[in-house]
Amino acid sequence: MSTTTPKKTDPGQGPVSAPPPAAPPPKVRRRAWTTLVGGGALVIGALVGLIVWMAASTTQQVLIAASDLDRYHVITADDLRVVPVTLDSSVASVSSTEAEALIGQRLTSAVPRGSVLAPADVSEEEFPPAGRTVVQVTFTAQQAGGVTLTPGDTVRVVVAPPTASDADPTYSAGEVAAVHTSAGGGVVDVLVPHADAVDLSVAIANGRATVVHDAGLPSSGGNDSDPDSIADESGEDE
Incomplete structure (x- = not known):
């Protein structure tokens, strides 16, 4: 026959109880507007970045x-x-x-x-253009002071008759190609029809040629016994 020996209890110690269960962590409640603001900031940042990238990528x-x-x-x-x-x-x-x-x-x-x-x-085309020639009309220092011509202006190179007579002057319509001025005078390069270049050069060398500014008129033309014919077509008179 078996016997059970009772456990001895320390008179100064009571029964041991189990520790209480750990409390769950507190739940953090996020407000809805905070979430919306954060999401909006992300979208705006992405758009700004896209715009900056597109601008940089199209710069030339x-x-x-x-x-x-x-x-x-x-x-x-x-x-x-x-x-x-x-x-x-x-x-x-x-x-x-x-x-x-x-x-x-x-x-x-x-x-x-x-x-x-x-x-x-x-x-890249040749200069002067086909069918045209550059002639140079010189000015004295006094004359050059009043020159207001610029490249592209429509002009006429008017030639006085070689002798003092009743003959009318002639002219060639042209276009200013360049203007060179200095303290001693000036030179205007004028594009004129190729066929007129020789006669004009002789007249210029003899001091019988001058440049008349015809603003707004076409630069193509040729010799004519009436230097006012082009002005009449535009309704203006020199």
Whole structure:
């Protein structure tokens, strides 16, 4: 027969109880408006980044005029500047990579300082154009002071008769190609019909030719016994 020995209890120690269960962590309640503001900030930041990236990706290095350039001007390296710009696809421009190819070419139109060069502003064609010749009309220092001609202006080279007679003067319609002025006088390069070049050169050398400015009139024309005929067509009289 088996017997059970009772466990002895320390008179100074009571029964041991199990520890209480751990309390769950407090729940954090986020307000709805805080969530909306945070989401909106993320969207705005993404849009700003996209806009900046698109602007940077469409920026082009183009050529602009470093100073006011006249029509028929021969382009040099000093005439060109490279600037980064963002242009609409409809705006024609010349890339900075073409700068070297432009040097030595002539402008077909005047280009103001800071303007973007367009392919149509430059020409590789021979100068003077076929069928035309450049004649030079000189001015004294006193005459040059009143010269306001610029390349592209329409003019007439009027020739006085070789002798004092009742003969009417003749003229050749032309276009100013360049103006050179100095303290001692000035020279105007005029594009005239090729057939008139010899007679005009002789008249210029003999001091019988002068330049008349016909603003707004066509530059094509030839010799005529009536120098007022072109002015009459425009409703103006010299």
